[in-house]
Amino acid sequence: MFSANQVSAGNKLIVTVLLLPVILTGCTYSTTLSPPADSRNIHFSATVPADLESLPLSAMYRSKKCTRTRTSGSGKSYDVPGFNSAKYPLSVTANGDVTADIPVSGGGYCDWQLSNIKFEVRMKEPKIIESGISDNFGFKTVFITDNNAPQAFNGGYTSHKGDFNESLLLFPFISEYFLGGHKKTIEVIGESDMLTYRLSGANNIHLMVVYDKNMVSRWTDVKEKKEGNRTVITYPNGEEERKSKSYPDYKKLLKIYEERKNHIQR
Template sequence: MKRTNILYLLPLLALSGCALSEELSPPPDGKTVKIVVVKPADIDILPMDVIYRSEKCRDKIFTSTGAVSSRAGYHLLTVPFKSEMGSGTVSNRVALDGGGQCEWKLSNIRFQFKFSDMTKFGAGIKKNIPNDIVFVFDNNSPPRGNGHYEDVYGDIKIKNDYYPLVIYDRIIDHAKTLSIESERMLTYKVHDGRSIFFEPHVYSDKLVKILGPEKIGDNTLSIYPDGTQTIKKKGSYPLDFKKLNEIK
């Protein structure tokens, strides 16, 4: 698989090993899907990862027994969002039909988002882990997760709550990691959708801190924004989203 950074949606692409023309050439009047995201002030919306697949230009693969098989060829693009002036949103369009002799078809879209400023959540934070959302347009498995998704039909609007979490590792590297957490992993199978609107509600003021064990075998301590503390077994970091929702 090749990864290509692009400034525009429809460049020329190459797929090694394909006997046909390797160009992605969407029809000028072809259908598109528009992705619109409401951008919270303290969140960075990262570019979309867009995968097209081709049944005609297939990739050879080896099975566990050493036999040669094949799978649909695919290309991964990086498609940036564009700011919509005066709206507080970012957006871009993605072609459903990739065209060309390989007859590329849109397979899935995935993008991530993360906090833009780690320092507002305390000192010593070394990592900033994003969350993501995935939209599937064919019968192939999503690019992450366990293969399950929610079916959605037509144009869709999605709203979801997110909270900051800082985990302090007190055994190995003594580093703090920031992440943006939600109660569920968002993966959707899109049917006949031409517009997707995503609005993340980010409660930056509801920070949860998790202190990891000081030695192997100890428990972890979770501290909620209202001062409530809970103790969990080592390696277990489930958040109480019901509690977070109730905190004013």
């Protein structure tokens, strides 16, 4: 469980930590990250398919020393751990993996400590799937290393002890809007809107990203005179499903994916 200033694991709402201007307690000081040379690193690596691109790692650090003051709805002030962020570019290894070393101690006057890491992949060339796409959204995987709510959170997490080595299966998904003007967006989707892991004792994180560009599903809003407005999910096998939600059923996608694999292997 996260503490009072954090988000409960049972909350299913997506929460993004907003880095709003707040009051730093104490005297004026530098909040610059300055990892000491002997800081323990978490080694991150990921195997990413050629059709996807990885964005720089986003790391958030927390400080119990440099707190921040917030005001509750009743007007009462209270302190929370300070937060700071850093981007870590990913380098490419000889075998094609992307990798970075993330210092656990951010150092500096505030004694910053690593709180969470966010990794994101998105489509490299959306036009390969379809033309006319205006927005390209990625899929996020977040690794929590303390008891604080992360920078992006969907209300739940999976606990993991020791080094992390897991695979992630993603599919392309197009959303097409007709009402109020035509617009198409694309994103890569997984088992949920994002994945969050709470790590304990991890020195190494490796993520194997698997992606099938031929498993395209589509959501559309449709305006019909007889039936009124309706939303439709079209699956890679052509099956249609009316849904108010704008995401396909991942279990159904997985079944289609396995059926296609088995057919090819025969």
